[in-house]
Amino acid sequence: MAAKILLVEDEPAIQELLAFNVRQCGYQAIQAEDAAAALAHVNRELPDLILLDWMLPGIGGIELAKRWRADPRTRDIPIIMLTARTEERDKIAGLESGADDYITKPFSPRELMARIRAVLRRRAPEMSEETVSVGGLALSPATHRVTAGGTSIDLGPTEFRLLHFFMTHTERVYSRSQLLDQVWGDHVFVEERTVDVHIRRLRQALEPSGQDGLIQTVRGSGYRFATA
Amino acid sequence: MAAKILLVEDEPAIQELLAFNVRQCGYQAIQAEDAAAALAHVNRELPDLILLDWMLPGIGGIELAKRWRADPRTRDIPIIMLTARTEERDKIAGLESGADDYITKPFSPRELMARIRAVLRRRAPEMSEETVSVGGLALSPATHRVTAGGTSIDLGPTEFRLLHFFMTHTERVYSRSQLLDQVWGDHVFVEERTVDVHIRRLRQALEPSGQDGLIQTVRGSGYRFATA
């Protein structure tokens, strides 16, 4: 599941350039040429990252960023601002509006991609393709493989995503509905109790290696993945 | 659990503006266009904060505030007064009627939200996700964990909420019925003596770490959480 990146940019040429680069890196590019289209899309489906032009006709980039930051549903989406200006105080304004990073045009594709990767790693670690290790477990998104001390563990797609999310978000308690949003996806209509079933399947798969204790039930709240 | 904010404002335009801003910040907006509607709603369900227009048809804002302040059930709900007047003596009258803060129209959404956050932080600190430490105890809502000097303490849901409330409201005595309102929730029909049982269980859980002395019994009044 490649990360979905929303590109908000009104100039068609730059729009295409961005899309090309983003796709080259294996991400899925979604294009929006103005604030309205961007808002509409985000409303429909949450992207994993937003590349946002500073100068937009109508509602500007900063205003857009602020709106998304104010809404709990979109608060955690990483945003990278894209601008022609280089002045320091503009940079500050951009970051204050809630952007995670900032890149000035003209930009090198390599730099852009590096920043995308860095931001994803920081804000949405489950979207980066890096191998994660917690406790005695190692999960590699690239090869879609989970191992515990050398031996491989077989997981279904959902259990894999669930484990990946947990391994990149340890210690914190997540309610069933938060897990549904994060692992199943926003706008998915599934019984909350279904989470229980997948938790059980995941525990079952981890049991032979003795790693099932990592998944903790927090009665009345949800589940937690932690080493203790 | 987003904080519920009751908006009492008769002008539809301002009403909507307020609701929009409040929702943008992730709070739940409840709208009432006159005193009767506001009273009815509060009677049914306690909001976490009230935004109250000074000028209302019929019963005015000040009168409303006074009523809520007089009722033990609603005494502690934070109230922010909303008014067009800027004169100092009006401000004083507003604050004397029991409002926690005061903002004059026209107001900037940023200012309004800042005040809401400030008041909520002041009056309902246990709603935040921040880790709190008192004595040798540390409680983290995000991870749903309590530790005393490195060792973890297991608590049931109610004991957890009770401790969280105490840790964010130290040095003050709370009656059983106040605790029921604050920890169990308003409109809950439970024996007052039940509080004793949960206090005991909490003490029991804290005893191994020697932190049980923090919970003090105040005969005839209730309980207090304090470091002495």
Next chain:
DNA sequence: TAACTGTCATAATTCTTTCATAGAATGAAT
């Protein structure tokens, strides 16, 4: 066909509340 997903029914577990009783504190009267 085989693997996977979501839902349901039911079992197992944990938590809440209530109740009965024991224990402490308080104050008045001796």
Next chain:
DNA sequence: ATTCATTCTATGAAAGAATTATGACAGTTA
């Protein structure tokens, strides 16, 4: 100061309620 009655709190036990775990099944998808 001591006794006693009264009031309030502590505690253990147990029924009852709520939440979670688990197994099975039917429908999908690859």
